[in-house]
Amino acid sequence: MPSKHPRIAVTADAELGHALAQVRAATGTHEADATLVRRLAVEGAAAELQAGRNRREAAEALFAAMDAGGFDLDVTAIDRLNGPPAAS
Numbered sequence: 001m002p003s004k005h006p007r008i009a010v011t012a013d014a015e016l017g018h019a020l021a022q023v024r025a026a027t028g029t030h031e032a033d034a035t036l037v038r039r040l041a042v043e044g045a046a047a048e049l050q051a052g053r054n055r056r057e058a059a060e061a062l063f064a065a066m067d068a069g070g071f072d073l074d075v076t077a078i079d080r081l082n083g084p085p086a087a088s
Helices: 014-027 033-067 075-082
Strands: none
Touching: 014 033
């Protein structure tokens, strides 16, 4: 179908075919391949952006709790565990 928007090529390899088949089996959708790929790209981008925001919010909450003394952590012991092995 003609479009005023530029098109992108996506190789319809076995991996993509399997992914689309899994989505169809799970959701019952009968969308054409191109329509399904576009929808999954748009929805996947939104989900990935939200996941990034959620990770940042979780990290900020963790650091805020740590700064407020909400954890009884032995930071020196943690540093030793995360550091290089001690020489024998």
